Amino acid sequence: MTRPPQDWGVNPNYFWLWGRRPDAPVTIDDGGVVHVYGHAECLEVYGNPQAYSSNVEALLLGEAPEGEALNEGALSAADPPKHTKMRKIVSRAFTPKMVADLEPRIVELAGDLLDATQGRSGLELISDLAYPLPVIVIADMLGVPAGDRELFKQWVDQILAAAGDLTVESTGKSREDEDVAAAMGQLPELMDYLRAHVAERRTKPREDLLTKLVEAEIGGERLSENAVVTFARELLVAGHLTTSATIGNMLLCLDSHPEQMARIRTNPRLDAGVVEETLRFYGPLAASVRASVADTELAGVKVPKGRLVRLWLGAANRDTRQFTDPDVFDPDRDPNPHLGFGRGIHFCIGAPLARLESRIALRMLLERYPKLRRDMDHAPEFLALDDILGVSKLQMLTD
Numbered sequence: 001m002t003r004p005p006q007d008w009g010v011n012p013n014y015f016w017l018w019g020r021r022p023d024a025p026v027t028i029d030d031g032g033v034v035h036v037y038g039h040a041e042c043l044e045v046y047g048n049p050q051a052y053s054s055n056v057e058a059l060l061l062g063e064a065p066e067g068e069a070l071n072e073g074a075l076s077a078a079d080p081p082k083h084t085k086m087r088k089i090v091s092r093a094f095t096p097k098m099v100a101d102l103e104p105r106i107v108e109l110a111g112d113l114l115d116a117t118q119g120r121s122g123l124e125l126i127s128d129l130a131y132p133l134p135v136i137v138i139a140d141m142l143g144v145p146a147g148d149r150e151l152f153k154q155w156v157d158q159i160l161a162a163a164g165d166l167t168v169e170s171t172g173k174s175r176e177d178e179d180v181a182a183a184m185g186q187l188p189e190l191m192d193y194l195r196a197h198v199a200e201r202r203t204k205p206r207e208d209l210l211t212k213l214v215e216a217e218i219g220g221e222r223l224s225e226n227a228v229v230t231f232a233r234e235l236l237v238a239g240h241l242t243t244s245a246t247i248g249n250m251l252l253c254l255d256s257h258p259e260q261m262a263r264i265r266t267n268p269r270l271d272a273g274v275v276e277e278t279l280r281f282y283g284p285l286a287a288s289v290r291a292s293v294a295d296t297e298l299a300g301v302k303v304p305k306g307r308l309v310r311l312w313l314g315a316a317n318r319d320t321r322q323f324t325d326p327d328v329f330d331p332d333r334d335p336n337p338h339l340g341f342g343r344g345i346h347f348c349i350g351a352p353l354a355r356l357e358s359r360i361a362l363r364m365l366l367e368r369y370p371k372l373r374r375d376m377d378h379a380p381e382f383l384a385l386d387d388i389l390g391v392s393k394l395q396m397l398t399d
């Protein structure tokens with residue numbers, strides 16, 4: 001599978017998957033949307049938050065009154081100087097060491113999920129492992145008691161269902177404000193739940209991320225209760241499906257490159273390269289967005305103020321000016337400056353966690369199932385969500 005067959009339901013807009021190249025690194029469509037396909041041009045946008053704002057909601061829905069914006073207080077929607085301050089504070093809590101220390105716990109959780117499939121001759125990789133693992137890890141890391149895990153999973157399902165209702169394909173459905181809010185994780189039950197836990201951590205600190213977020217400070221300044229709740233919700237929305245999709249896409253890439261599957265089996269240290277190459281070749285975030293807030297120029301194209309700018313990360317990751325043989329899945333690529341985690345001030349804060357989970361999932365699958373392979377009687381299915389490229393069903397045989 002260097003190129004996905006038509007019957008897999010992959011979004012046809014992701015033209016790079018079929019080896020096609022964009023007409024130009026930057027184009028503007030009839031609706032005025034700016035499309036950025038080039039690697040260097042994406043870097044230029046990421047590197048200029050003064051001209052390209054992350055507060056896209058203000059452009060699409062208009063400036064909301066104070067406190068009423070759907071994405072109010074979200075790190076990913078903030079611009080400097082607010083973003084700089086918030087990111088510094090949350091980085092005090094969400095540290096690489098905290099993530100590295102999660103390893104034994106993630107191994108245990110993944111082991112439990114795989115144990116539950118024992119006695120079967122196969123796995124449905126997504127529902128058995130890739131979908132539940134990242135939600136449980138985030139809930140666990142925040143400090144959600146194991147007994148409430150099911151609740152958390154239900155909320156995540158609701159967020160996903162709302163996001164599905166917003167896709168371009170589902171034009172029969174109206175884009176209700178509640179759907180937009182729910183897709184951003186604004187479920188009243190989830191918000192109330194997180195708020196109650198944050199309040200409790202103030203008086204009864206525990207060894208968990210919520211406590212660390214409540215206590216983190218820079219120059220005497222801490223996050224408000226609302227800010228902690230918003231960040232916790234953001235972790236769920238930003239960190240769940242992206243990681244699930246990476247695990248699924250990675251197995252699909254390896255299965256269709258048996259020579260690479262054989263190499264990783266004999267040399268498990270290649271795992272990091274496999275994860276990075278999956279993020280380039282089949283990166284789960286096909287596009288990220290910005291709003292132009294100044295008149296600028298990109299690759300000779302005039303970009304006026306007030307435009308939606310789509311950074312097509314998947315296309316940039318196959319830019320021939322940056323990558324040799326971009327349509328070849330090559331885990332040995334070094335360096336591999338893919339944009340799967342974005343770049344610049346908004347570079348994915350969860351990257352160390354996503355990398356760790358993906359490596360653990362890969363290692364455990366290979367260790368447990370020496371004959372793991374795709375079940376050819378069932379074609380993989382893909383998520384029907386805008387800007388996401390991820391397998392939603394991947395039936396695998398284990399013996």
Ligand code: HEM
Nearest residue numbers: 075076235238239242243246288341342346348349350354
């Ligand atoms: C392989 C899985 C993942 C991928 C491909 C991914 C991708 C990205 C990308 C491309 C961005 C930058 C978006 C932009 O600049 O517009 C981003 C930001 C972010 N990601 Fe991830 N992500 C992943 C996993 C995670 C995880 C596990 C978490 C947390 C648990 C997380 C939390 C965040 C947050 C909070 C931001 C916003 C950072 C900021 O604005 O400063 N992500 N992610």
